Amino acid sequence: MTQELYITGIESADALLNRDGTALMIGMLLDQQVPMEWAFTGPYTIRKRLGHLDPKRIAAMNVDEFVAICSE
Template identity: 70%
Template sequence: MAGTLYITGDKAADGLLNKDGTALLIGMLLDQQVPMEWAFGGPAKLKERLGHLDARKIAAMDVDDFVAVCAEKPSIHRFPGAMGKRIHQVCVVLADEYGGKATNIWKGVDTGAELYRRLHALPGYGEEKSRIFVAILAKTQGVRPEGWQDAAGKFGDDIPRSVADIDGPESLAKVREWKKAQKAAKRDKPVS
């Protein structure tokens, strides 16, 4: 796996996301209520602290010990306790169901619907996060099972609206503009 995602502004952190499926899955998991760069930089911080991003080893750790690693300053997320527990839960699923490798979630999957189903079954992967991750895999990682665009929903189109559309500084700026415009439109909506 060697993708084109550009999000953190740190070449090593982006490189990790593009070559390690577990890092990418954890980065997307962390992408809520914090800036994208912070969320997707989390896997590199974890790897630096743990010396690995091995889902089996993380799953075998005591959850409180793992949360303590997530909470070290600077923490991996605004809510390191809750997100640390969720990362641990995802790693348990990876260890139990996917041989400890996130790439096994999408390896050999035949349809976008099946890929979406597998992602949506993960702790912390709701409908939108699962759809965005399908789009990330297709647009930046070359994983394009039949029907991926339907599974990705609106995130499968050409409008630069999510992390799935970021492959450099220019596209990062376009996604930020789109998000800013969406927030402004919501604020300007008359209350009925």
Template identity: 55%
Template sequence: MTRELHLTGEEAADRLLSEDPVALLVGMLLDQQIPMEVAFIGPRKIADRMDGFDVRKIAEADIEEFVQLCVTPPAIHRYGGSMARRVYGLCQHIVENYDGDATAIWTSGRPKPDGPEVLKRLKALPGYGEQKAKIFLALLGKQYGVHPKGWREAAGAYGDRGSRRSIADVVSPKTLQEVRAFKKATKAAAKAQ
């Protein structure tokens, strides 16, 4: 993955997300109940504490030591312990099922996986449900040029051109604010019902 992402407003964190697909998957995993950009800084915090970000190193770490590393202030998430265990499980899954190569989730197989298959593989990741998988698929398509057949349909509304629904649409501080406004309006509409 070589496209330059601008998800966090922090150069080192964005560079890691741009260069390491596992870090990007971890950022997406952490993206719940905290601001989006804070979630996506989590992988950089892990990298700083582990002398680099390495899926195998995480997967082979002692779980309790890894949790301690993740909860040390500033923690990777407001629920640092439970999220550290999810990150650990995600990394183990990627090592066990994709030999540590996260790009295989959207590239491996003959024929190449289509959008629905990539979505299915993403939903099988620990900590990923339907919505998180659709958002990540949209992120791949919109910002990485990963376009398996039917990806937009599989991503649902998150794949819509010009939308401002999720982290998949954040390419600048302005679009971050537009996504925040969309989420706020959606929550307000849900409360009004």
């Protein structure tokens, strides 16, 4: 049985969480720091800004560049 998550109130952000395990993991990590709805919207926002959510590419980024993107 497959269950769908509806956490953020943004249909496309919830769809990303449901299809991308990396997005779900990032949301869980962010949930430790900020309100749940905002945390689980984080992966969607990062993907919109970077054009991807590839953990290897993110890890290879310059830290200051990634921080700037997350701070927009």
